[in-house]
Amino acid sequence: MVQIQVTRDPDFDETVALPSYETAGSAGADLRANFPTRGEVVLAPGERVLVPTGLRVGIPKGYEIQIRPRSGLALKHGITLPNSPGTIDSDYRGxxxxxxxxxxxxxxxxxxxxxxxxMVVAPVVVAQFDLVESLDETVRGTGGFGSTGRG
Structure with a gap:
């Protein structure tokens, strides 16, 4: 189990639950809106807004947190996250x-x-990028960017 440190911003409601896994098999912990005014926001169709959580996180080096939409909100209301999955890096403390x-x-x-x-906690693999003269051959080769598998 990975330990994620969490702090609350001072002006936010401390009664709003911390991120939590709703079932034993959940991969993602639910995040909640935490408006400093304790109010609400109405999103018109096509509109987007930055919703505060009132939290800051300390993620261990070698991990990230991915922020993903909730499927029920997406299916029932069309509510999504336009940069999904969003990434929170281990060195971010804002x-x-x-x-x-x-x-x-x-x-x-x-x-x-x-x-x-x-939010899903995930390990990060750091790659080294090497400039080479050519790449090895594969069955797919250079074709199929955006391919759906249909003719």
Whole structure:
């Protein structure tokens, strides 16, 4: 198990739950909106907003946190995260906000304390990039950028 340190910003509501796994098999911990005014925001169709969580996280070196949409909000209301998955790097210590977008047909209200996204803790592999004269051959080769597998 990986330990993620969490602090709250001083002006935010301490009664809003910390990120939590809702079931024993959950890969993502739910993140909640934490508005300093304890209010809400209404997103018109096509609109996006940065929703504060009131949290800051300390991620161990060698890990990242990926921020992902909640499938129920996406299916039922068209609520998504336009930069999904968003990445929080292990050296970031600023406020954790979630960019939420309404891709649906109706206005959508995000209320204080609502579950808005999920965060997945993942290991990071650091690569070395080497300039070479040519690449090895594969069956796919250079074809198929964006291929759907259809003729």
């Amino acid at each position: 406020p954790l906000g979630v960019i939420v977008m309404n891709a649906g047909q109706e206005p959508f209200t995000i209320a204080h304390g609502d579950r808005i996204a999920q």
